[in-house]
Amino acid sequence: MGLLSCFRSTVLRKCSKGSSGMSRFLYTNNFQRNLISSGGNESYYGYFNRRSYTSLYMGTGTVGGITSARIRVPNVGCEGFMCSSHLSITQRNSRLIHSTSKIVPNSEIQNITTEMVKTPEVSRWMDQVIPTIAPCDAAEPWQLGFQDAATPIMQGIIDLHHDIFFFVIQIGVFVSWVLLRALWHFRSKMNPIPQRIVHGTTIEILWTIFPSVILMFIAIPSFALLYSMDDIVVDPAITIKAIGHQWYWTYEYSDYNNSDEQSLAFDSYMIPEDDLELGQLRLLEVDNRVVVPAKTHLRVIITSADVLHSWAVPSLGVKCDAVPGRLNQISTFIQREGVYYGQCSEICGTNHAFMPIVIEAVSTKDYGSWVSSQVN
Amino acid sequence: MAETAVDKSQSLAEEYYVKDKQTAVVEKPVEVKEVENPEEAASEEPVAEKTVEETTPVAPAVAQESSEVTPPPAEESTEEQSSGNVEENSGNEDAAEETPEIKLETAPADFRFPTTNQTRHCFTRYVEYHRCVAAKGEGAPECDKFAKYYRSLCPGEWIDRWNEQRENGTFPGPL
Numbered sequence: 001m002g003l004l005s006c007f008r009s010t011v012l013r014k015c016s017k018g019s020s021g022m023s024r025f026l027y028t029n030n031f032q033r034n035l036i037s038s039g040g041n042e043s044y045y046g047y048f049n050r051r052s053y054t055s056l057y058m059g060t061g062t063v064g065g066i067t068s069a070r071i072r073v074p075n076v077g078c079e080g081f082m083c084s085s086h087l088s089i090t091q092r093n094s095r096l097i098h099s100t101s102k103i104v105p106n107s108e109i110q111n112i113t114t115e116m117v118k119t120p121e122v123s124r125w126m127d128q129v130i131p132t133i134a135p136c137d138a139a140e141p142w143q144l145g146f147q148d149a150a151t152p153i154m155q156g157i158i159d160l161h162h163d164i165f166f167f168v169i170q171i172g173v174f175v176s177w178v179l180l181r182a183l184w185h186f187r188s189k190m191n192p193i194p195q196r197i198v199h200g201t202t203i204e205i206l207w208t209i210f211p212s213v214i215l216m217f218i219a220i221p222s223f224a225l226l227y228s229m230d231d232i233v234v235d236p237a238i239t240i241k242a243i244g245h246q247w248y249w250t251y252e253y254s255d256y257n258n259s260d261e262q263s264l265a266f267d268s269y270m271i272p273e274d275d276l277e278l279g280q281l282r283l284l285e286v287d288n289r290v291v292v293p294a295k296t297h298l299r300v301i302i303t304s305a306d307v308l309h310s311w312a313v314p315s316l317g318v319k320c321d322a323v324p325g326r327l328n329q330i331s332t333f334i335q336r337e338g339v340y341y342g343q344c345s346e347i348c349g350t351n352h353a354f355m356p357i358v359i360e361a362v363s364t365k366d367y368g369s370w371v372s373s374q375v376n
Numbered sequence: 377m378a379e380t381a382v383d384k385s386q387s388l389a390e391e392y393y394v395k396d397k398q399t400a401v402v403e404k405p406v407e408v409k410e411v412e413n414p415e416e417a418a419s420e421e422p423v424a425e426k427t428v429e430e431t432t433p434v435a436p437a438v439a440q441e442s443s444e445v446t447p448p449p450a451e452e453s454t455e456e457q458s459s460g461n462v463e464e465n466s467g468n469e470d471a472a473e474e475t476p477e478i479k480l481e482t483a484p485a486d487f488r489f490p491t492t493n494q495t496r497h498c499f500t501r502y503v504e505y506h507r508c509v510a511a512k513g514e515g516a517p518e519c520d521k522f523a524k525y526y527r528s529l530c531p532g533e534w535i536d537r538w539n540e541q542r543e544n545g546t547f548p549g550p551l
Contacts, residue, residue: 238482239483255524328494
């Protein structure tokens with residue numbers, strides 16, 4: 001089918017949107033990307049990495065507890081003046097902004113790196129941060145439709161929804177017309193004595209065949225998309241384990257360790273509303289993000305340690321239950337770099353609404369830098 | 377196995393060689409870009425061969441290895457430019473990053489477990505590793521592959537619980 005092959009770049013469409021909420025013009029991803037790119041042990045992000053990302057076990061024979069540090073990673077907010085000026089730039093030169101958001105001049109990176117080492121406060125280096133628009137995929141306020149797709153699966157889901165909605169509108173209008181017509185023409189004034197036996201062979205045949213044809217037109221693309229989601233087709237390059245707890249997520253990267261005690265594991269707690277920086281999203285930000293490379297096949301293994309959870313990220317088109325004692329696998333292929341937000345989607349207790357999921361897709365080189373900073 | 381490992385090590389060496397050139401000769405970026413293109417063309421060929429090999433076998437291939445998917449060439453050019461800018465600024469970071477080699481490898485997909493439920497897959501990989509250790513002895517190089525597989529698939533708490541059960545002799549699997 002042509003569903004998966006007609007993937008369109010949604011970055012331009014995002015930039016060309018007229019009225020957008022404040023959440024569309026965050027600089028979070030750009031800050032995170034530069035922090036990861038700087039690397040090394042002397043950088044500002046490395047300092048937070050060593051404190052906030054804790055391994056499950058300290059040494060070979062030492063069985064340690066799970067340390068969950070909750071340290072705020074500062075993000076760049078968006079002031080009113082900057083936001084309004086970039087809105088006008090966005091409406092006029094969307095392509096220029098699209099190109100600018102990826103290629104960063106050399107001197108700017110050097111300034112950011114220098115400032116990050118000197119003063120870690122947000123307000124001081126906010127003026128020097130590059131005013132670019134990074135795709136942070138979270139729902140706009142009162143958004144009703146889908147978020148922008150970042151995977152072929154989500155693009156297929158959106159296209160399938162458009163196809164089925166076409167039939168739904170037609171069927172709804174037709175059935176409403178038949179119903180209202182029957183209510184009008186068979187009212188009691190015109191038909192005081194209702195007929196008991198009414199039969200027509202032709203209309204019986206018609207209203208049996210046409211629904212079957214419509215269902216076939218709905219089922220064929222639906223089944224094509226469903227079976228294209230199968231996991232077995234491609235060998236993944238990275239395996240991430242998402243373990244649900246009450247009420248946070250634990251992530252493990254175990255591809256880079258040489259023994260059972262060196263796993264790259266960290267807890268991902270929601271940043272409370274009182275600790276949010278300017279521009280951060282309420283009920284969506286976490287202290288430790290899941291960093292994955294873009295344009296790479298990923299395997300996410302989802303399980304739970306206590307009760308049922310569900311790992312759902314709308315932009316990636318994934319939703320999978322976390323069942324204790326069972327490993328559920330989903331495969332995904334993120335096609336563009338950005339920050340994607342999700343939430344737990346299986347009621348799991350009092351704080352079910354306060355265990356978000358944040359995935360940051362970076363380039364493969366930045367991912368290597370991030371893993372190097374974590375493993376060492 | 378050995379051939380693919382050798383190829384990957386060569387490609388990694390070539391990448392480091394290119395990085396050294398970039399740090400040394402900053403004044404001539406055009407030559408650096410020209411050098412990068414044939415290497416990527418050379419690197420694309422083994423990836424194509426791997427994809428052909430992967431599609432051919434129908435039986436479950438335990439020795440399959442995953443590799444990074446090659447992006448389209450148009451996107452490669454933008455990535456080259458962005459990575460080049462980053463590399464030119466930070467020479468020390470390249471030196472720090474070169475020390476640990478990180479390969480994007482993980483346990484391959486197994487046709488014995490095609491469904492979403494991978495619980496038995498994790499358990500089977502664990503049992504396979506310990507059978508290999510029992511047969512070939514502790515620290516055998518053939519068993520490292522199975523160790524990586526079960527570490528990628530199994531959560532840490534499960535592995536610790538199974539290790540404890542093995543020491544106590546109450547592990548339910550056929551070791």
